[in-house]
Amino acid sequence: MKEITYLEAIREALDEEMARDPSVFILGEDVGVYGGAFRVTEGFYEKYGEWRVLDTPLSESGFTGAAIGAALVGMRPVAEMQFADFISCAFDQLVNVAAKNHYRWGAATPIVVRAPYGGNIHGGAFHSQCIEGFFYNVPGLKIVAPATAYDAKGLLKAAIRDNDPVIYCEHKYLYRRIKDQIPEEDYIVPIGKARIAIEGSDVSIITYGAMVHTATEAAKVLKGSGVSCEIIDLRTILPLDKKSIMNSVKKTNKVVILHEQTKTGGVGAEVSALISENCFDYLDGPIIRIAAPDTPVPYSAQMEEVFIPQPKEVINAVEKLMRY
């Protein structure tokens, strides 16, 4: 075992997959000579050369289209959005081309789009967005959002080996702030499988990405007052691991859904609807959603702190539910 950061886990996954499979290559803005805006691909250009680490023009639509084309002829490209916010420029390629190739022709499109997303980094409205909701009702796409370094590596490897297009949401705030013990040997984290981050019996907190850590902080405080929280880290948000969600709800009978993405039409809305449809009889109280308000991400650090869900909000929600 060795301890590495979330960012190093992403780098290792890319490096190992490129070493393992010559069809894997990287493309994006400044991923080559510069090593990526966040230095994830530092040294890759020197190690793998210009044909496998492609610096592209500033055109998300262009390089995503190029990645799709390469995938159709047998390559496994990993495209990097410098910031997930700019993925909107590649929306057409992802939604109308990549997501539909399999349905239209039975053609596999094994691309991974790395999307550095999320706030709490004082980046303002164009560098902090959670983008998973933009793609959430697009059949044919998969979306993963690791919360730990272990999952960051395992999910990226799984995404690269997957035959469907995968949007890999990597949280910028976590890059150099969290570390994990990682096995030396090769491993993957299967797409579509949630994990129980903390086992508990009184209330389920269903979440993903950086909010797993917010939920964990809240759970520690709540434990002090005798409340046992179960934290479900979704890991894959499309497709959802319905079984894990339902099992937890049936056990605790109380649900808080927590995400950093804005509230309306978010992942939480879907999870909430699924629980209502399948587990209504098990619920002891209302499903509570905690999410960012429906506004752009503010630049001001003070306003951003209000915008992004904090442990206190989780604690308040759980305390409210515990009265049912």
Add this chain to the structure above:
Amino acid sequence: MKMSGSPEPRAIMEVLMEAIKREQESYDYYYRTALQAAKPATRKMLLSLAEWEKGHIEELTNHVMELKAQMEIDRAITGGL
């Protein structure tokens, strides 16, 4: 939040690095002296002081990690300007 191009984060980083260096020196001093102590009680006290300094190093290292993380993000957003 100041951007990484401004002197503030770099100055804080220098202070933190200097603090870690001094804490390390203190740790080394207490640990070395503990090994030379004849009385078990003295050795125990010095080792406990060394552990205390180690705690400071860990705390300061966490601050460095946090500051570096934010500086890297700031640099990515501004392109290092």
